[in-house]
Amino acid sequence: MEFDYSTALTHAMGHVMKLHKKNVEYLIQDYDVYPGQPILLMRLANTDGLMQKELARRIQVKPATLTVMITRMEKCGLVERRPDERDQRISRVFLTDKGRLATKAVKEALRILELKCFEGFTDEEKIILQGMLERMHNNLETFYLENTEPSAEPNE
Amino acid sequence: MEFDYSTALTHAMGHVMKLHKKNVEYLIQDYDVYPGQPILLMRLANTDGLMQKELARRIQVKPATLTVMITRMEKCGLVERRPDERDQRISRVFLTDKGRLATKAVKEALRILELKCFEGFTDEEKIILQGMLERMHNNLETFYLENTEPSAEPNE
DNA sequence: CCCCGTTTGTTAGCTGGCTAACTAAAATGT
DNA sequence: ACATTTTAGTTAGCCAGCTAACAAACGGGG
CATH class of the missing domain: 1.20.5 (Single alpha-helices involved in coiled-coils or other helix-helix interfaces)
Structure with missing residues (x-):
């Protein structure tokens, strides 16, 4: 009467997601886009100009994590921070032109992969x-x- | 005719796995066990004494990643390395008594969580x-x- | 008007994942 | 028997996630 985690469904699901991530990384390797960024770019493509706290909440990440990511992406020229006019604490995040191009490629990669993943379904x-x-x-x-x-x- | 990743099934699956991980971390917080280690402990509970390369392959991680994890866990006293007698390149990984105790707790946490996750299924x-x-x-x-x-x- | 609590964001320091470059030991080949 | 190649593991340096501690700006109460 032992519980064997290697047969657990969540374990199998973890493997699938790992493989999915590996595929995403392969497909976007030619752009200045790193592993954690696709999901953020997709969110920005949907709604630009969110404050960092809200953006972090939407992609299920802590604000501290987002700060570092945004700083890196800003250096790469994918996004830019603009201070809110009314509230000086807030900085809003926007896609740059380069960011919009990268986003387009990322979105296409995710679309293809989603198709492949559920082929036969x-x-x-x-x-x-x-x-x-x-x-x-x-x-x-x-x-x-x-x-x-x-x-x-x-x-x- | 746009592809919206926020409605993709892999996206939803990623959220589920994130939540699952958060739950695991909550359940094991009282032990000297860190986020990446449960899956490794489960593997060791199943088969002790594997060489690092094989162990890495089994848990779908690169050997370099495993080196760091094992070193940390060895410092915590959860596992120990023993050199292979025939081949001096190989080091085999074993659970200590403390490691076996922690493994027991982790296994119970994963069992409970698996039950809860599929409640109603x-x-x-x-x-x-x-x-x-x-x-x-x-x-x-x-x-x-x-x-x-x-x-x-x-x-x- | 000023103090104090709240909110936003950043920094530091940790774990965990990767690649690339390296060391040391074993296996191979001439 | 020695040189070369292959293999196991480590190290360094990167990105991504977290928590905790902090700074700065906003806002409300006395």
């Missing part, structure tokens, strides 16, 4: 998978909140 | 998901090999 299967992922996410989030924020049921 | 659904993950893995691996090792069809 029916639309119905993809919908089923999406539903499962949502349920997993809910389960994990509930578990996390229950453990870290035992604010509910304070007594008894 | 039927056995059939889990089998379906497993099949999908295998197909995704195959698709991505095939794509990677086709691109990086165009050894097949050398001409024409």
Whole structure:
């Protein structure tokens, strides 16, 4: 009656995501884009000019992490910071022209890879998978909140 | 006719895995075990005494990465290196008693989390998901090999 | 008006992943 | 038997993620 993690579904899922990441890196290697940046570029392509805190929240990363990434990307000329006029604490992040070009390439790479990844899948299967992922996410989030924020049921 | 990565299934899957990792980190925080180590400990619990290269291959990590991890874990007293008697280049990695204790706790945490993650899933659904993950893995691996090792069809 | 708490962002220092360049030991070949 | 190549592991230096401690700007209360 042993639990064998090597057969766990989350373990298999981790391997798939690792392989996906390796593929992304291969496809974007000719641009000045590093491993963590595609997801950030996709977010910026969608909505430019967010403040860093909000941007960090959207891509599920801590503000401190984003600071370093943005600084690097600014040096590469992919993005630029512009201070907010009203609130001097805030700096808003925008894509440069070079950034927009890189974003286009990254988006195409991700599109191709998504196609390849689900080759042979029916639309119905993809919908089923999406539903499962949502349920997993809910389960994990509930578990996390229950453990870290035992604010509910304070007594008894 | 735009591709929107925020709706991509791999994107959703990445979020699920991130949340999973956050939960693992929460559950093991009281032990001298760091984020990348659970998967390594699980492997060692399964088969002790592997040479580093083989161990790296099993957990899908480069040998250089493993060197640093093992060195740190050796300092923490979780594992120990023993030189191979026949081949002086090889060092084999073993769990210590402390390592075995930590492994037990990690395994329990992963078991609980796996249960929570798939709460509400039927056995059939889990089998379906497993099949999908295998197909995704195959698709991505095939794509990677086709691109990086165009050894097949050398001409024409 | 000024002090104090809050919010935004940065810096420092850690783990973990990678590649590239290196060392040392073993295996091979002439 | 010696030189060469191959293999295992390490080191250095990079990017990405985190936490903790900090600086600077905003805002509200007395």
